Amino acid sequence: MSISINLLKIKSSLPSTVTLVAVSKTKPIPDLMEAYNAGQRIFGENKIQEMAEKWEAMPKDIEWHMIGHVQTNKVKFMAPFVSLIHGVDSLKLLHEINKQAQKNNRIIDCLLQVYIAEEESKFGLDEEELAGIIRFITQNNEIYKNIRIVGLMGMATFTDNQNQIKKEFTHLKSIFDRINQLPTSNFQLLTLSMGMSGDYQLAIECGSTMVRIGSSIFGGRI
Ligand SMILES: *Cc1c(COP(=O)(O)O)cnc(C)c1O
Numbered sequence: 190m191s192i193s194i195n196l197l198k199i200k201s202s203l204p205s206t207v208t209l210v211a212v213s214k215t216k217p218i219p220d221l222m223e224a225y226n227a228g229q230r231i232f233g234e235n236k237i238q239e240m241a242e243k244w245e246a247m248p249k250d251i252e253w254h255m256i257g258h259v260q261t262n263k264v265k266f267m268a269p270f271v272s273l274i275h276g277v278d279s280l281k282l283l284h285e286i287n288k289q290a291q292k293n294n295r296i297i298d299c300l301l302q303v304y305i306a307e308e309e310s311k312f313g314l315d316e317e318e319l320a321g322i323i324r325f326i327t328q329n330n331e332i333y334k335n336i337r338i339v340g341l342m343g344m345a346t347f348t349d350n351q352n353q354i355k356k357e358f359t360h361l362k363s364i365f366d367r368i369n370q371l372p373t374s375n376f377q378l379l380t381l382s383m384g385m386s387g388d389y390q391l392a393i394e395c396g397s398t399m400v401r402i403g404s405s406i407f408g409g410r411i
Pocket residue numbers: 212214235256257344384385386387401402403404405
């Protein structure tokens with residue numbers, strides 16, 4: 190099936206409250222342009238260099254989301270244009286994003302990545318670390334004027350066990366709800382980024398507001 194048909198099928202199946210990030214990592218510009226011409230305006234990449242090259246080559250009304258793990262020393266390469274950074278997992282990184290956003294006269298939206306999987310390899314914060322970061326940013330909001338924490342992101346364990354995945358997504362949703370009730374935070378988290386090609390329907394049932402879908406749109410990656 191073609192990219193545009195895949196895209197339109199998925200889009201029509203999503204509730205209107207759920208935002209689709211088309212994950213185009215490793216895919217060439219013509220593939221992205223096919224999705225663009227079918228109306229897609231939000232693309233997700235996991236490498237800063239690759240995202241910057243695609244940003245330069247593509248139309249400028251696209252929102253670029255960084256969905257991969259971010260190294261502090263590379264933030265400067267995306268700070269001029271990135272719309273949302275999904276994988277923020279430390280104060281050090283938030284500090285650098287704020288600094289680079291300031292240099293570019295921008296406010297950059299960020300999601301804090303929460304660790305929900307049973308795998309060792311997934312990045313992210315636990316609930317206590319998360320609450321600590323939110324408290325710190327709230328207390329120092331005069332300094333962190335150029336970032337906005339708008340939500341949370343998480344990845345479930347890579348498994349066929351639907352119960353396991355559902356448990357992890359439900360856990361993330363409950364953290365999201367609790368953080369929104371904290372008296373210490375003066376902002377609302379609106380975005381809950383969870384769900385990929387294999388598990389997005391389940392993620393939506395569990396309260397996702399943003400799904401990151403790659404292979405079901407663009408085909409498998411090598
Ligand atoms: C690659 C990637 C996706 C998309 O994965 P698919 O299974 O191809 O849909 C989503 N989120 C993150 C963080 C990714 O790295």
